[in-house]
Amino acid sequence: MWDRLNRLFDADDAWIRPLPEHYFRADAVLALVVFACSAVGVEILRSMGVLADESAPVWAQYLAMASVAALLAVRRRFPLTTGMGATAHLLVVGSVMPLVMGQVSQQVLYFVGVYSAVAWARDRRALIGVAAGIAAALAVWMVWYTALGSGMQQILDPVDDVDRSSGLLPPVPAYLLYTVLINIVYFGGAAALGIASWRGARRRHDLAEQARTIEQQADALRDQAVVEERLRIARELHDVIAHHVAAIGVQAAAARRVMDRDPDSAAGALRTIEDSSRSAVAEMRALLGALRSDDPGSRSEGDASRPTAEPSRPTGEASRSAGHGLADVARLAASHDTAGFSTTVSVAADAGHPLEEVPPIIGLSLYRTAQEALANVRRHSTANRAGVVLRTGEGPDRTPYAEVEVLDDGRPRTGTSGSGLGLLGMRERVRSHGGECEIGPRVTGGYRVRVRLPYRPGTDGGEE
Incomplete structure (x- = not known):
């Protein structure tokens, strides 16, 4: 009662x-x-x-x-x-x-x-x-x-x-x-x-x-979207500018050292500087084009288009983006090769999950990881070679993943500590995709950067 x-x-x-x-x-x-x-x-x-x-x-x-x-x-x-x-x-x-x-x-x-x-x-x-x-x-x-x-x-x-x-x-x-x-x-x-x-x-x-x-919640989501967009732009600017400026600096130093005794090598270094500067300008224009686009999807980090194949496309073209993929990693590594530094790229793809299956946004994130890792090797390490390994496979829960690993054999170069923004950008990308990363020195010497990102085949790889 x-x-x-x-x-x-x-x-x-x-x-x-x-x-x-x-x-x-x-x-x-x-x-x-x-x-x-x-x-x-x-x-x-x-x-x-x-x-x-x-x-x-x-x-x-x-x-x-x-x-x-x-x-x-x-x-x-x-x-x-x-x-x-x-x-x-x-x-x-x-x-x-x-x-x-x-x-x-x-x-x-x-x-x-x-x-x-x-x-x-x-x-x-x-x-x-x-x-x-x-x-x-x-x-x-x-x-x-x-x-x-x-x-x-x-x-x-x-x-x-x-x-x-x-x-x-x-x-x-x-x-x-x-x-x-x-x-x-x-x-x-x-x-x-x-x-x-x-x-x-x-x-x-x-x-x-x-x-x-x-x-x-809507206000919080809008604020979060603004913050995430700012972080994305900061990562893109850092990756584009830092990579190419670092490459230009390395090649300029190499050209200066051999200019008198080996003019051909100096000319090759200057050509690399020219190519790197053109690429930087193209990527900056592509990034600005993506930001100015009216299509919200074109501003995502996972735009599938690859502008570097056609760097001279008009700025107003709708497909313009600052996106790259796993197919560009070999060219990226080769751009760091000099007389005193060499790179290798190897692929260990699972038979059931070829590299072509990896969604564009995952490929872009792994490309940016390799780009930052190689730039850090050139700036902060005494290494004279670095290896890049691309892998695909399945995790314990049978979820497919794509992975990039960058290894070098050097030691930290004194007086070259960076701002840490590059590594922060790597971890932010990994966190946004629900992946895992391993960044730090190896027991046998050298340094390892390994990033593994899960994905679902047939999707664009974006966040749910």
Whole structure:
């Protein structure tokens, strides 16, 4: 029984219904309007002679009407007090001034009082006690009024001339049953409307909270998208600029050393510088073209187009992008070859997962990893050779992966510590694809950069 009452009145819900703005002003106006209606109603009844048998003086009648109307002014601020006060008023006035209590405007006041107690109660558990007290008080009052008061006589007077043999029930039990049902529907309806009002307000509050949460999440996602785009642009700029500038610096130093004794080698180094500078400009234009494109997909890091094959395409071409792939790794490694430094590229692809199956965005990320790793070898290592290995395979969960590994045989060069942004970009790429990386010195000497990225065949490899 207690559990049913808890569910009926939502006693386990700690939510407190917020009071609307200017609620007291609205309730005060309501109280005045209802009091005015009651006064008009009483005077109409008095003019009709209905109140001829009312023994209470006129001022007492108006005091009774004003006191219950005053409760409505605080019905939302003190809802439980209003409900109990309205019930007590009904019992007292109904005993001493039943004709005044019985008019329609007064009944509306009692109805609103009970409704407000249920609809606006802040302590829902206390509401159960108040509701039970109101029900018990009304039941006791009805028994007392009909058994000990003048109620029975008021029942008997209208039925003296009624044919007692007609109807399903005798007149007196029928009259009592009718009165009980009327009161159950009256007060039960007030309580039911109050419950519906409270639950409706609760649902509206929940919907408003959900809307605010969705808006906040949308703002957070927009901010996150902006941050991720900035990071992506920073990675692309770092990879494009740092790689080519480093290559230009290495080749320029080599040309300077052999310019006098080996002009042909110097010329070759200068040609490499020229090619590297042209490539840098082309990639910068491609990156800017992707950023200026109206197609959101063209701004993703995984654009499948390969602009380096046609570096002279117009800037406005829609397919322009700063994307590269695994097919470009060999050319990338060869661009680092000099008289004192050599690179090798090997492929260890699984028979079921050829390199061509790797999605473009995965290929781009692995290309950028190899690019950064080789640039770091040239800038920060004493190595005279580096090896790049491309692998594909399946993990323990049979998810295919693509991997790049860059190994060198050198030691850290003193005075060449970098900013760390390149390694940070590698880890960000790995994290965005849910992959794994191994970056650090090898036990046997040299340095290893290994990045493994899972993918799903037949997709573009982008984040879900």
